[in-house]
Amino acid sequence: MTSDTAVVEPRRAERFSVLIADDDPFVHRGLTAILEAAGDLTVVACVDDGDQVLDAVDRHRPHVLLVDLVMKRVGGVAAITAVLNRPDPPRVIAMTALDVDGLVADAIRAGAHSFLRKVEPPHTFALAVTAVAAGTTVFSEQCLRMLVAVQxxxxxxxxxxxxxxxxxxxxxxxxxxxxxxxxxxxxxxxxxxxxxxxxxxxxxxxxxxxxxxxxxxxxxxxxxxxxxxx
Structure with missing residues (x-):
């Protein structure tokens, strides 16, 4: 698991850049609107499956990757594992709309820095992305309790x-x-x-x-x- 005890400084920028990986176009639109309304976040790209994540990361060099755990071809855990094996990878937030507790635990073990359910209040996503970009691990208490039960x-x-x-x-x-x-x-x-x-x-x-x-x-x-x- 990636440690935050010796956090690498995020790449300097006036705004933090975000890549969204989710197979629902409505999530792309909704999260883009939520994040960009925060004022210090820019969504540089959205992809609709895990097999597109590596190319998008290489092309856009985002500070943060928001990745759904359940997608049609390649799931979020596999995408997270591949991304975090890259040099100087982005920080990663795993997210899910489903009760896939085992996948959340797998995502954390793969190195995800934070995890959120899609039912979280909209402002939570902007706060989480900003905090994770700055080197902090953020998670909801509900998700933590679920993770404890799984582990x-x-x-x-x-x-x-x-x-x-x-x-x-x-x-x-x-x-x-x-x-x-x-x-x-x-x-x-x-x-x-x-x-x-x-x-x-x-x-x-x-x-x-x-x-x-x-x-x-x-x-x-x-x-x-x-x-x-x-």
Whole structure:
């Protein structure tokens, strides 16, 4: 899984560029309108299947790829895997309109930086793309809970291990982790806890180290398993 503990700076630009991969033309139109209304996002291209993603990435060099997990010829997981094996790949957000929990888990394991269901409020997509382009992992709490369920074949043992890890954190680290598990970006966590963003990042790094986690998703899974959030 791609780590966000040592984030590579996104390519500098006045606007972040986005490539959309989805087999529904109405999604192309809707997401393009939502994202470009944000003011700092430009949709550089839309493709309608996973087998077109690599060529589009090479041609347009987007900062962020929004990719549906279920398409007709080549699915999103295969497209994500291929893209992230490229040098200097875009950041990736997996999205789905269906209950395909196993595919979401596969997408995260393949390296997707964030995941969203298409039923999320429209503004969530613009916020997620901007945050992911800037190097943050963003996800909905609903998706996180679903991912925990998929990844816990031995639930009792997994929950007990997560509880032990979470209980070993400092009070402030648990506060930061709870906000991460709610899908909050670093800047939002900093404001909520009255901390500097650098301090939040330091707490996150400490949490990752204590958990042996690769990124926010791994850490947030432990938070949910341990019952840190309702």
């Amino acid at each position: 816990s074949p031995t639930k009792a043992a997994a929950d007990a291990r997560s509880a032990t890890l979470v209980n070993a954190l400092t009070t402030r680290e648990r506060e930061v982790l709870a906000e991460v598990a709610r899908g909050q970006a670093t800047a939002v966590i900093a404001r909520a806890l009255h901390l500097g963003e650098t301090t939040v990042k330091a707490h996150l790094q400490s949490i990752y180290t204590k958990f042996g986690s690769a990124n926010r998703v791994d850490a947030a899974v432990h938070a949910v398993r341990a019952g840190l959030i309702d």
